[in-house]
Amino acid sequence: MSAWQIHGYGENEKLTLSTSSRIPAIKHPKDILVEVHAASVNPIDIRMRGGYGHSLFNIWRNQGGMFSTRSEFPLVLGRDFSGVVIETGKDVKTYKAGDEVWGVVNAQKQGSHAEYTVVSSSEVALKPKNLTHVEAASIPYVGLTNWAALYSVGELTPSNTRGQRILVIAGSGGIGTFAIQLxxxxxxxxxxxCSSESVEIVRDLGADVVIDYKTQDVQYELRQQDRFDLILDPLVSKKRVEYINYLKQWRNSKLVTIAPPFLRNIDTYGVVPGVVKSVGDLSCDVIKGAKDGCSVRWAFFTPSQKGLREISKLVEMEKIRPVVEKVYDFEDLLSAYEKLEAGHSRGKTVIQIK
Ligand SMILES: NC(=O)c1ccc[n+]([C@@H]2O[C@H](COP(=O)([O-])OP(=O)(O)OC[C@H]3O[C@@H](n4cnc5c(N)ncnc54)[C@H](OP(=O)(O)O)[C@@H]3O)[C@@H](O)[C@H]2O)c1
Structure with missing residues (x-):
C-alpha cells in the first residue's frame, strides 16, 4: 500500500511517500482494518513530525508491542479518517466488512495518512450518512477534542448549556469552528x-459576538462584556490563563485550556521531571483561578465512541456541518502540511486518499 512516512523527526523533507508498505495487520481481536478514503491534517501532525510527544508516545508504543525494531520509525502520521471496513478482529461484533466508518487513531499508533489503517473498534463509529468521506474526515479529531474539553472536562451537556455564556478563543480554526457549532x-x-478574514465564517456558524483581534483590542472588548461561564482556549501561550479575569467569580466557571505544556514538559525534561513540572504548572493555574472562585482545567483529545456517536447524531440533524477549507490529493500531502503550518486556517484541511 501507499503511506506517507517519516524516518526521523524534522520538517517536511522528512516525509516520504512509500508505495510498497505492508498493509497493517490486525493484532488484537477488537481491532479493525480500514481502507482510508480521506483523512484530515491537524496541528498535532505537524508537531509530531518534529518529535512532539515522542518521549511519552514511545513508552506507550513499547507497552503496546508496536516496536518491531526498537524504533518508532517508519512512522505514519494522521489522527483521523473516514473510510470503509475491510476486515474485523474476531471479537468485533458491531462492525462488518463494507461498513462506512469514521474515527480516530491514538497518537502512539501508526496513523491514517496511508491507504489502510488498523484501529480499535472503540475508536470508530458509523459515518454520518449525509456526509461524503472528505467531509466526514474533517470532524473526528477536532470533534472529540471538543467533546473532551467541553463535555468531559468543561461539564457542558445538551441540557445545561442553554443560557451559559461561553468564550471560544480562535473561532476560525478546526477546533473553533467545531466548538462554536457544538x-x-x-x-x-x-x-x-478571530482575524478580520474569518469574521463572516464564524458569524455564519452561529457566533453571537465576534471580536476581530486584528482590528479590535480583545482585552478591552472582553472587559465591556458580561463575564463568562466557560472559556475554551486552544492557543499555546506563555500566559496560559490570560483570559481568567473574564470568568464569572464564585459561580463554578471554568477556563479549559487544550494547549497545556504536559507533553512539552516531558519532551524537555524527561518523563519523571516532566510530570513533576506539569503538576507544578497545573497547580499554579489552579491556584490563580481558585482565588476568584474559578476553576482552571487542562483537557486533551480522548477517543470516545459515545462522543463520536453523539457528534454523528448532531451532524445527521444538520446542527453541525463540516467546515472544509481545502482538499488535497494524497500525493500532494506535503502541500497540505505546508498550508496548515502557515496558520490562518478557516476550518479544516483534508487529504483525499481514494
Ligand atoms: N490538547 C489536545 O489534545 C489538542 C487537540 C487538538 C488541538 N489542540 C490545540 O488547539 C490548537 C488549535 O487547533 P486547530 O485544529 O483549531 O488549529 P488550526 O486549524 O490551525 O487553527 C488555529 C486558528 O487559530 C487562529 N488564531 C491564531 N492566533 C490567534 C489569536 N491570537 N486569536 C484568535 N485566533 C487566532 C488562526 O487564524 P489566524 O492565524 O488567521 O488568526 C487559526 O484559524 C492547536 O494548535 C493545539 O494547541 C489541542
Whole structure:
C-alpha cells in the first residue's frame, strides 16, 4: 500500500511517500482494518513530525508491542479518517466488512495518512450518512477534542448549556469552528475571537459576538462584556490563563485550556521531571483561578465512541456541518502540511486518499 512516512523527526523533507508498505495487520481481536478514503491534517501532525510527544508516545508504543525494531520509525502520521471496513478482529461484533466508518487513531499508533489503517473498534463509529468521506474526515479529531474539553472536562451537556455564556478563543480554526457549532447546538451563547478574514465564517456558524483581534483590542472588548461561564482556549501561550479575569467569580466557571505544556514538559525534561513540572504548572493555574472562585482545567483529545456517536447524531440533524477549507490529493500531502503550518486556517484541511 501507499503511506506517507517519516524516518526521523524534522520538517517536511522528512516525509516520504512509500508505495510498497505492508498493509497493517490486525493484532488484537477488537481491532479493525480500514481502507482510508480521506483523512484530515491537524496541528498535532505537524508537531509530531518534529518529535512532539515522542518521549511519552514511545513508552506507550513499547507497552503496546508496536516496536518491531526498537524504533518508532517508519512512522505514519494522521489522527483521523473516514473510510470503509475491510476486515474485523474476531471479537468485533458491531462492525462488518463494507461498513462506512469514521474515527480516530491514538497518537502512539501508526496513523491514517496511508491507504489502510488498523484501529480499535472503540475508536470508530458509523459515518454520518449525509456526509461524503472528505467531509466526514474533517470532524473526528477536532470533534472529540471538543467533546473532551467541553463535555468531559468543561461539564457542558445538551441540557445545561442553554443560557451559559461561553468564550471560544480562535473561532476560525478546526477546533473553533467545531466548538462554536457544538455550543450553539446545545443552546449556549458564544463569543469568539478571530482575524478580520474569518469574521463572516464564524458569524455564519452561529457566533453571537465576534471580536476581530486584528482590528479590535480583545482585552478591552472582553472587559465591556458580561463575564463568562466557560472559556475554551486552544492557543499555546506563555500566559496560559490570560483570559481568567473574564470568568464569572464564585459561580463554578471554568477556563479549559487544550494547549497545556504536559507533553512539552516531558519532551524537555524527561518523563519523571516532566510530570513533576506539569503538576507544578497545573497547580499554579489552579491556584490563580481558585482565588476568584474559578476553576482552571487542562483537557486533551480522548477517543470516545459515545462522543463520536453523539457528534454523528448532531451532524445527521444538520446542527453541525463540516467546515472544509481545502482538499488535497494524497500525493500532494506535503502541500497540505505546508498550508496548515502557515496558520490562518478557516476550518479544516483534508487529504483525499481514494
Ligand atoms: N490538547 C489536545 O489534545 C489538542 C487537540 C487538538 C488541538 N489542540 C490545540 O488547539 C490548537 C488549535 O487547533 P486547530 O485544529 O483549531 O488549529 P488550526 O486549524 O490551525 O487553527 C488555529 C486558528 O487559530 C487562529 N488564531 C491564531 N492566533 C490567534 C489569536 N491570537 N486569536 C484568535 N485566533 C487566532 C488562526 O487564524 P489566524 O492565524 O488567521 O488568526 C487559526 O484559524 C492547536 O494548535 C493545539 O494547541 C489541542
Amino acid at each position: 455550543i450553539k447546538a446545545w443552546g449556549g451563547d458564544v463569543t469568539t475571537t
